[in-house]
Amino acid sequence: MNWRALILVFAISAMATLQACREKAAIATTNPLLKAYDVEQDANDPQRVIPLNYQQAQGKRVFNNTCVWCHAEATPAGPSNRSNVTPTPPLFTDGETLNPLTDEFLQNTITLGGSAMGKSTMMPPWGQTISEDEIRSVIAYIRAVAQPPYQPTARPASQYPVK
Ligand code: HEC
Known part of the structure; x- marks a missing residue:
């Protein structure tokens, strides 16, 4: 050589x-944005981020596609529709309103809409638009971001399918 x-x-x-x-x-x-679906900023404490598991992150995606328009103060497109519907829909972080409701009740309300559950018809039925799994994941997301934090009950969820 x-x-x-x-x-x-x-x-x-x-x-x-x-x-x-x-x-x-x-x-x-x-890029931190690539990981944005793994975490949620705490609504009350900007210093704190809530880590999301896979199902909760899927729920966040469903929420941002389908529910954010009425259930958040602001949307990816700017202002939200929240103030135009009656009664004003609860924010998804509103644990005081949503924590006492069971998973089954939420699943039914989301699937069948407000009118089927004796609530406002302005809450649309989503059972024909998103899958049962997506509804379950959006409930997991609601539970993850609730303020005050959601405490799961010991009672198991219903064994029967929603439909
Ligand atoms: C067009 C506006 C609109 C959209 C979009 C919307 N909602 Fe609602 N939602 C409402 C209104 C209005 C209420 C209040 C109903 C009431 O209290 O009578 C409500 C209430 C609720 C409640 C609380 C029910 C209760 O018993 O207090 C849940 C849970 C909920 N919505 C979930 C969802 C989910 C999940 C999505 C997306 C898949 C969604 N909503 C999309 C309008 C909307």
Whole structure:
């Protein structure tokens, strides 16, 4: 091996090492927005973030597609419709209103709509729009973000399907 070949080998291994370092640095600085569905900002305490599990994160996606328009102060598109419907729908973080309601009651209200449960017809039925699993995940999300925090009861959920 002559000296030119030796320099070439050195140069190639130096480049490979540099490249490896660069890749590590890229992993360390991932875009926080890519992880946005894994966490929820606490509505009352901006210093605190609530970690979401897979089902809760799916629920957050459903909420932002379907429910945010009436159940939040602001939406991804700007103002919300919340003040135009009666009665004013509870915010999804409103644990005082939503914690006492059972999962089964929520599942029925979301699936069949307000009128089927003796509530306002302005709460639409979603059973034909989103799947049963998506409704379950949106309930998991409601429970995760509730303020005050939701305390699950020891009583098991109904074994029967909603429909
Ligand atoms: C068009 C506006 C609108 C949209 C969109 C909407 N809701 Fe509602 N929702 C309402 C209104 C109005 C009420 C209040 C009903 C009442 O108290 O009579 C309500 C009430 C509720 C309640 C509380 C029921 C109770 O017994 O207090 C839950 C839970 C709920 N909605 C879930 C959802 C979910 C989940 C979605 C998305 C899949 C959704 N809503 C989308 C209007 C809406």
